[in-house]
Amino acid sequence: MQSKIWLSSPHMGGNEISYVNHAFETNWIAPLGPHVVGFERDIKDFLQTNKEVAALSSGTAAIHLALVMLGVSAGDEVICQSMTFSASANPILYQGATPVFVDSEPQTWNICPEETLRAIEDGIKRNKKPKAIIAVHLYGVPFQVDRLREISNHYNIPIIEDSAEALGSTYKGLQCGTFGDFGVLSFNGNKIITTSGGGALVCPSVEAKEKVVFYATQSRDPQPHYQHSHIGYNYRLSNVSAGIGRGQMEVLADRVAARRAMHEFYVDLFKDIHGVTVFSADESVSVPNYWLSSILIDADKTGGKTREDLRLFLDALQIESRPLWKPMHLQPIFASYSFFGSGVSEKLFEDGLCLPSGSNLSDEEKGRISAAITTFFSN
Numbered sequence: 001m002q003s004k005i006w007l008s009s010p011h012m013g014g015n016e017i018s019y020v021n022h023a024f025e026t027n028w029i030a031p032l033g034p035h036v037v038g039f040e041r042d043i044k045d046f047l048q049t050n051k052e053v054a055a056l057s058s059g060t061a062a063i064h065l066a067l068v069m070l071g072v073s074a075g076d077e078v079i080c081q082s083m084t085f086s087a088s089a090n091p092i093l094y095q096g097a098t099p100v101f102v103d104s105e106p107q108t109w110n111i112c113p114e115e116t117l118r119a120i121e122d123g124i125k126r127n128k129k130p131k132a133i134i135a136v137h138l139y140g141v142p143f144q145v146d147r148l149r150e151i152s153n154h155y156n157i158p159i160i161e162d163s164a165e166a167l168g169s170t171y172k173g174l175q176c177g178t179f180g181d182f183g184v185l186s187f188n189g190n191k192i193i194t195t196s197g198g199g200a201l202v203c204p205s206v207e208a209k210e211k212v213v214f215y216a217t218q219s220r221d222p223q224p225h226y227q228h229s230h231i232g233y234n235y236r237l238s239n240v241s242a243g244i245g246r247g248q249m250e251v252l253a254d255r256v257a258a259r260r261a262m263h264e265f266y267v268d269l270f271k272d273i274h275g276v277t278v279f280s281a282d283e284s285v286s287v288p289n290y291w292l293s294s295i296l297i298d299a300d301k302t303g304g305k306t307r308e309d310l311r312l313f314l315d316a317l318q319i320e321s322r323p324l325w326k327p328m329h330l331q332p333i334f335a336s337y338s339f340f341g342s343g344v345s346e347k348l349f350e351d352g353l354c355l356p357s358g359s360n361l362s363d364e365e366k367g368r369i370s371a372a373i374t375t376f377f378s379n
């Protein structure tokens with residue numbers, strides 16, 4: 001049987017193992033240690049920012065601690081982009097707060113500024129001004145940063161920038177992860193670089209980072225005994241994982257270039273296929289990392305062929321593809337919460353498909369993908 005072509009698989013650079021070996025040789029196996037510090041510095045350098053980076057155990061933990069830092073607690077409302085991975089929204093529930101979901105706009109597939117305004121005004125009318133806005137750079141394509149920042153400033157509502165999929169993407173020349181009041185990164189196994197599991201929170205100041213690290217290491221007050229005056233979390237990244245991360249940071253620029261080349265590959269592959277559009281950003285504004293390349297299939301123009309037909313066809317050929325994120329307001333666990341929108345994300349979910357996008361796909365694998373897709377649309 002043919003080997004499976006995955007949507008997005010880990011891609012080591014080679015030096016990760018020497019950092020990990022160093023951790024073993026020096027017995028920095030317990031959390032913390034020099035790689036954590038080094039990894040945070042590498043990320044900060046890459047982001048070219050004055051902000052501070054706290055390495056954590058996951059992107060989900062980073063979102064959770066951003067909410068804690070912003071004082072989100074039981075009964076508060078938090079606006080969240082509906083079309084995203086569930087990890088953007090779950091931490092709202094961890095805090096006992098209430099998500100208010102907002103639709104996408106068709107340009108970037110991300111949070112719609114106009115619907116965000118409606119959601120804020122509605123909250124204010126009910127005396128429930130939202131405590132934060134969680135906005136996501138889906139598939140590495142930046143949301144409308146300037147417009148959302150205007151709204152955030154006007155209403156004085158902080159932005160949690162979920163940049164889990166967008167490390168290496170830029171908006172107006174600046175790195176994603178640096179636009180929010182807090183910025184979230186993920187190093188999960190399927191992301192553009194990985195520590196096997198991990199994340200980071202980009203913090204506005206040294207003090208904020210220190211607070212985040214305090215919460216992430218069980219909120220231990222400065223006492224000889226264990227003393228706690230705040231809820232603690234076990235959310236810090238380990239020194240071993242950070243060692244992998246340091247090796248991955250050495251190759252991040254290559255990984256971004258390779259993912260962008262995959263996007264070009266699909267643009268070229270689909271240029272003569274009627275009814276299929278490859279999701280692309282306006283590159284005069286933003287340069288995406290194209291973490292996942294994705295397409296929309298208009299079945300009215302493909303002779304009735306749907307995204308599900310293509311997915312099943314590829315699956316039979318051992319090629320993984322996946323529908324776009326199913327919007328949160330359509331998920332059973334979140335269905336009871338309010339939603340502001342007009343069907344944009346539903347339609348994207350119906351017509352959209354993510355295609356194999358890894359930075360490590362071989363020419364042979366790209367050939368298989370190309371042949372499969374050409375065959376599918378030619379008969």
Ligand SMILES: *Cc1c(COP(=O)(O)O)cnc(C)c1O
Pocket residue numbers: 057058059060061084085087088136162164165185186187188198199
């Ligand atoms: C992966 C991802 C997360 C969560 O990151 P983990 O490190 O897996 O916890 C959050 N938001 C989005 C949009 C993601 O894609």
